[in-house]
Amino acid sequence: MTRTRDLDVVVYGATGFVGRLTAEYLARHAPAGTRIGLAGRSRERLVRVREGLPGAADWPVLVASADDADSLTALANATHVVVTTVGPYAKYGIDLVRACAEAGTDYADLSGEVLFGRESIDRFHDVAAASGARIVHACGYDSIPSDLGVHVLHERVAADGEGTLADTTLVASLRGGISGGTIDSMRTLVDTVKSDRRARSVALQPYSLSPDVAAEPDLGRQPDAELVKGSDISPDLKGMTAPFLMASTNTRVVRRSNALRNWAYGRTFRYREVMSVGSSPLSPVLAAGVAAGLGGLIAGLSFPPTRWVLDRVLPKPGAGPSEKTRRTGHFTSDVHTTTTTGARYVARIRAQGDPGYAATAVMLGESALALALDHDVLPDAAGVLTPATAIGYRLVERLRGAGFEITVRRT
Template sequence: MAEREFDIVVYGATGFTGRLVAEYLAAEHAAIRWAMAGRSEAKLAEVRDLIGAPSDTPLLLADSSDPASLDALAAKTRAVVTTVGPYQLYGEPLVKACVAAGTDYVDLCGEPAWMHDIIRTYDAPARASGARIVLSCGFDSIPFDLGVYHLQQAAIASTGAPITQVKGRVRKMKGTFSGGTAASFAETMKRAGKQPEIIGWLKDPFSLVPGFEGPKQPSGSKVVFEADLDSWSAPFIMASINTKNVHRSNALLGHLYGEDFVYDEMFLTGPGEQGESFAKMIANDKSMSENPPKPGEGPSKEERETGFYDVMFTGLTKDGERMTASVSGTRDPGYGSTSRMIAEAGLCLAFDVDRDTTPGGVYTTAPAMGDALIKRLQKHAGLRFAIEG
């Protein structure tokens, strides 16, 4: 890639999550060449001053309704971090611009129908231009995608073979999902009403792996008692998108986990009557559909900084021994941690992963950045990856 003016540009820097990304870069990565982008120069300047960024931080005008402005943005930077969703409404023009310019791109997308379209339309052009388009670089799905990858790497190193069935289980979590997540779900349902085939994509765990049909997967849709974990488990709201990304990663890694790989995600609630009651409460929670957070709004700084999550990934090795990995994070998963994860993903593409290792294409995080991103997240973003046994 020819020398660019910027290492990274935050597109959507005046939104709630985009502002957090910009604030993080200003505080933790001041030495990089970066810029803030959005529709209004006045709002960008207001946010720049609010977050304490230097007064000479470049401000770029760009709008999804103005393709020329996106082309100009993409041509100036090595990587773009975009928090502007729902992506099925506003995302494709920026992907198109980045692919044309050979510019790396990361987003927070959890919209499988749109992702299906982007893979189908832009994977081949991105391969040709060298652009690395990496989807789902927030709480969905970095801890889960890299958590499975971390476990499988350990299993292969220890036994010479991957674990064929992995359970992803959220053990603890304090925090909120973003308003963008709720808005994206609503837009997906609207589109499904017009395109019934989308319902099939949403149900199919392999819908992001064109041409591949894997084995039947657990549904994770009901409250169950898992004797091997001595705990009740409830459905996990992010499982639908996370499982799709994990299976895409497996395919892009040359089916490193096996073509017969089975994976599901649930929320652990503990044993006994208390665990069962908690699981049923989670299963019956309708707050995301009936009273979702609004885009552009989010938790206070105190709420973001006191949030946390802890997810385990477990399965039996080829020798019949249980192996468990975990990914834990400080800060609220939907905002505080997500803003750091997507920033580090963009920086990882810009600085750590060369194009011989990761050529152009539409990716998930594990095959695009793998160990390099794990290293960054542990060093800078408050995540911890561990093998527990």
């Protein structure tokens, strides 16, 4: 790639909790010679972050703010790639998407916000496609394990000549804390759908991120929150599974990947996500408890009296768990599929580290490095994309190199 800009990667929001973790990951793992900068509202705070990073003494700092469009335009024109951790993205993200789309600058974020993704697509997909920019949302635990899990399944099934994907279910298991940013995004979503009927309709549409909703197959109900018997997913799974908090975002990202690839996963590709609660005789009770808890959280955020209480006990934006908690966390995502020929496969993506913090910093950091350094071997695509369609197998290789297990086996 011809280097015509001052920087390869800029971390926007570097003074926030996940922003600092991402900057630290890049400081430790970016190849020598990678030109990295830090951006945010406060030069003084950025300098303090830089002082705590190994080998980053000469990294430039750029002052930019979500309420200053000119500063975001300058930021986008200074670098090949912007990675942003500044959310909720529906509040603070769209003008940076605009700046990158217009400048032909690649962009990666941690958004798990369907309404923000839809706005980004509607307003800037064509702009980014014309400029050559890759706008890549959901480059963390939302939604890389889901998107890449289905991607590697598709590649293996196609190589084996076993048709296309049909019924496909991700079973998540994890240990880690919930992000304050995720909670803040949930607050924003709840407030928006309460006051905007159209937004509520978009949020509930299973193909809400599709480039062409009318062209999507009619596969009946595809609920985001349900109790599913393990044996209904795969014959070797026992017990009951619970709803998965991130399913409403991840499923739509994966379906967008399918549509952007001209439905290569299959026209009968049905996709859902659930969470494991173990296989003991108590799993139905545990699964029901998880479902009730998730429903109670959303309901609690919807009503002022309970919201007041929740706002005082839930994690705050910018806060995060201790280093020990981040280090001892982990996640496993097993993606089970039955193909149109009746063959069964399972893909596994597993990594050490709190999924919402430590592992997410790796996923976002490697996404940024792939966009910046591997441009010439990435899929030939531009616009508002997904991790699978923008980076694809190169990201699989990078994450394996970073210690992730990413495998596919026939069952």
